[in-house]
Structures are given as C-alpha cells and as structure tokens.
Amino acid sequence: MKKIIATDLDGTLFYPKHRVRMISSRNKAFIRQYIDEGGKVIIVSGRNYFFSHKVVSVIDRPVDVLSCNSAYISCDGKIIRELFLPAERMSQILEEINRDYDPHGYLIMSKNQNLVTYDRYKSKLKNLANRFYCMIQGAYREPYVNSQEVFYDELSKGQVYKLMIYFGLSKKAQKIAKEVNKELREKYPEIEASWIGMFIEITPRGCTKADGIKFYLDYLKRSYQDVVVVGDSGNDISMFTAFEHSFCMEHAHKSVQKYAKHCIRHFSDLEQYVREE
DSSP, X not given: OOOEEEEOIIIIITOSOBTTTBSOHHHHHHHHHHHHTTOEEEEEOSSOHHHHHHHXXXXXXXOEEEEGGGTEEXXXXXXXXXXXXXXXXXXXXXHHHHHHHOOSEEEEEESSOSOEEEESSOOHHHHHHHHHHHHTTGGGOOOOEEOHHXXXXXXXXXOEEEEEEEXXXXXXXXXXXXXXXHHHHHHOTTEEEEEXXXXXXXXXXTOSHHHHHHHHHHHHTXXXXXXXXXXXXXXXXXHHHHOSSEEEETTSOHHHHTTSSEEESSGGGHHHHHTTX
16 A cells, blocks of 8 residues: 655745746646555645645645644545644733734634734835745745734634744843744643744644644544655654655755655655655
C-alpha cells in the first residue's frame, strides 16, 4: 500500500516560489503522478481552508485538506473535523493582552472569512504597504478584510479556527511575544499557543499538525507508519517528532531541521523515497 504524503505549503510544496503557477512544474508533475498511481496526499497548512482548496484546484487531483493547523480537516470532500476557539474566553484573553502588552494588531481565520485583520494603530503608510505586499504575492494572494468591526463580529460568532497576535518587528517586540506565549500556555489549557517570532498563533486545544494527521489517519484506519510528512518551519516540528518518515526542507533553519529524519532540497525529491516502498 502506498504511503500518504502529508505536505506543508509555504516553503515546501511552494518551493521554489512561482507567483504565476503557484506550484513548480516539477513538484506538480510528481504530486499528480503519485496520486494517479494510487497514492494519497493531504495538504497540512496553517492557512485557512479557502486557500487550501484553491491549491487543490491547481493540482487538479483529489487531495485532502488539513487547515489552520488542523482545526479544519476534510477527507474525500467531506469535513471530518471542525474545532473553534471559545469566543468568550478569547474576548477575555484579548482584553487582558490589550491592557497589559499593547500589541499592534490581530488576525483571525474563521469559517465565514478567509482572513480578517485588525490594526490597532492604523496609518496611511501601513495601509499602502499592506496593499503593495498583497499585490506582489501573485498566485499566493489571499482575500482579506481589514476591519475592527468585522474582526469582533467574527469572534463573537464562535466560529474562529485560528487567531494570531502581532507585536511588531523589533527584537523587543519579539521578546514580549515570547513571554506572552508562555503566559498563555500556562494560564489557558483550553488553547494551543505557539510563538512565531513577531506573532503568537492560537488554535483550539489539540490543533497541532501532528494531532490533526493522527486524527486523519485514525479516520482512514491507517497506521501511523503509513504517512510521510514534509515541512520547513516551526509549526511542522510536531509532525517531525510524531512520525518516523519525516522530511525537512534544506533551506529550513537548523533548529527545525534537527527534528526531522531526512532533509530534501525540493518536494519532488520525495519521489526517490516513496519509490523504495
């Protein structure tokens, strides 16, 4: 039986970047051939499901989706898991963070909105920079709404998969983010909090990439030995440590690479390993 390939997107399936085609010809040819020959693939991403399903349409093959670090999972076109952040608790957490740490802004991914941002300190220059950044993303561009009103409306509905807190670009801001992350992990066991440099990423409890893949494999009644995981960043470490067949991209930071069993240069390099089954 062929292995299931669980792949991250940014820096992995999307490496090298191609802002027109989205996925390089080499990676696309490999993933299509693997599926055509009976293999199964699941996208494992921190992005929302709106974008992940867009990637599936580019691959043009049946591919399963694990989004928002596994708050959302679909298999064979059917949603098999949806977990949301507790609305009241998140309102309490944000109130405390605003009071004690004064972050720059927030970002949420919900069932109804792909991406909603809330800048606490708006400026014309920042708005211009955000629009320019979005424009140059090409095929990786995501629809988003920048609105405090929409942000809190989505939060109140109780259907938020993931929330991110932005503290700023400075080293001091990143240090604060690290401290706040530690506080959140100790104080609120009902959520998952991860420190990613200038951001804190918050998902429902049990929503790591590793937890999501295990749920997916259990649903399919497949062994944990049947999956090959590949990624390149900090939120992929849980996959590397949970599964034996783990691959990290060579361009990833050494602190991430050390957790994976193998390193590869391109996603398509997995071909030589899956052919050895």
